[in-house]
Amino acid sequence: MTDAFTQPLVEALSRITVLDQADAAGREWLAAHAEERTYEAGEDLFAPGQPAEWMLLLLAGEVHILQPDTGEPFIFVHEGDVSGVLPYSRMATIRAHARAVRRSRVALIHKRHFAELLRELPDVGERLVWMMADRIREQAVSETHREKLMALGKLSAGLAHELNNPATAVQRAAAQLGTLLTDLQVSAAGESPIGTRLCDATAEEPDPLARADNERALRQWSRTEGLDIPRDALAALADAGLGVQQVTELIAGVQKEAIAALIVRTTMAWRARVLVSDIERATTRIADLVGAIKEYSYRDQAAVQTIDLKASLERTLTVFTPRLKHGVTIERTYEPDLPVIEGNAGEITQVWTNLIDNAVDAMQEQGTLRVGIRHEGDAVLVTIGDSGPGIPPDAARQIFEPFYTTKPMGEGTGLGLDIVRGIVRRHRGSVRVLHSRPGDTVFEVRLPTGTAAKEEIDGDHVPAS
Incomplete structure (x- = not known):
């Protein structure tokens, strides 16, 4: 197999997800207009204050976008991802560091080529435009969703208090x-x-x-x-x-x-x-x-707080008891002495709620729900799996896209996993489908340990577009 760092650029561009439908001519055009660079671990690609001029195609490695004030990562760019400036973006200045966390190979497209790119590769250009629109929409949906969560939290907490x-x-x-x-x-x-x-x-x-x-x-x-x-x-x-x-x-x-x-x-x-x-x-x-619902809603608590992920998962499972008790077996794998994280506990609970709800739906409330937590380096990994039929291969690439759903019409909005992705990103983490096959589908959520910046979790910071 050709090494990702020695593979010809035209071939390496096939690793980029938004180019999966581009033909050889399209990739050749991009290769001819791209500036190829290799960065070693710890080296900065961009820094705050620099002109926002480049679209980044990550061919190999991993890049983290760092918070300007704390230097902690809040966006994770993996192999095959696109980041940086996108067509029609109005950003003029870079506002955050982009740093390679391991040796990385990138192709950079200057924004002066965007107009020609949209003409030469209209399908790719359309997907890039949608990607930028998703960034904007994600912020708007996030704010609306947060307001609804706050209202629902107050209502559920009030009912819990009255029932208690x-x-x-x-x-x-x-x-x-x-x-x-x-x-x-x-x-x-x-x-x-x-x-x-x-x-x-x-x-x-x-x-x-x-x-x-x-x-x-x-x-x-x-x-x-x-x-x-x-x-x-x-x-x-x-x-x-x-x-x-x-x-x-x-x-x-x-x-x-x-x-x-x-x-x-x-x-x-x-x-x-x-x-x-x-x-x-x-x-x-x-x-x-009632106690679980009161803690689930986190009424009258600050946006940033210390979160015990095991307790958070268990409270969510308690709330799901009516759907789990008749046909779902729960398998737990928790490492001992897990570190806590800092974040918005209500939003983190919403992540578990959406993932567990999808898992139970996939199994039609009959099967095995697997939850696990382990510590890896400076992060905690939470896995939620099910014994359902698995995610169809053609759906795997779109599973986190807004309004995309595999559920029958009227049974899903297609926003659940998009909301999950938005919340996890605001907590400087990442979420992915670890694997999916019949009888074993697993989602993995990676959340960093340590203190999260309040303004990031509150959604006030908007990453570079």
Whole structure:
């Protein structure tokens, strides 16, 4: 295979994504009008204050666009990408450093050739114009999206607050009632061993077949002994995991005429306590969900904050519980001692929301959802994968483009992944399809560790066009 740094420029230009439909003549025209350069790792391609004159085609390597004030990367240019000035751009001065992070080969097209480029390669020119329009639109969509997120966050946080008070009150009352019912059960049973045994019995689901056998045997025993015990009381004994042998041992010494009343009293108290336990578990679940929604919305918090990515992912999964619990298995792979990142927690949550929503849709809510986090150098990598049918090869190149969707008409806007890309870029990260094949599609989000500049995350900084 030809090395990317020694390959003839005409052939190397085929590596550029926007040129994938350009013919040999088109690539030859570009090669004739391009200035080819090679940069070593750490070398600057552009610097703030320089005239904005060049369109950059990255043939090999990787280039980061750095924040002017902190020097931290916020845009990642990979092999095959186009950056710098594009046709119809009004930018006159470079506002950020462009630095090679490893040895890179680029082809530079001066803006004086743009008019001729649009004539000679109209299809490529059209894609470049759309690329610039996407940059502008991305900023506008970002602002609109942020406003909607803020409004939704306030609404969900308000609802969560209102739900939290009654849920907490019910949870507290259920706990107190459970204690009272336990005392009542002990009092009702007196010194009877069956009462003590039922006080210790849990409401765990017994084996259905064993439980049905126990209930039939208890009914037969009640009739044979002439005890006339109500069927509900016998069913409760079976629910508690008791059979004929255990019951007869527990009521040994009790006068026959008192057995039925004793069993009715103790089973009624036990069933009431079980119902209270069910209420307590349900309200605890409500409280957990409310807590997740409150943290999910991040109400009244600053735009830039410390984010625990594992906790952020888990909160999002909690919110998705209704869609996951019936047919989706979750596989988690989290490295220990993961570093935190600095960013807008609400926006980061939106990234997970969109990626998980797409994964669940792809699997039609039946399959395996795989989430993982690992640390690599100065970045944290989050992967979200699914066992769906995979992304069609012809769709892979367009998957992040706005308004492009593989979902049926009316089921998707085509903005989800575009929003994800915009948010990740504002956090100086990158997102890509790591791989996609039937049964295994994985998206990878790379986010840098360290402190993010507030103005960048707030979307005030606009990269060079």
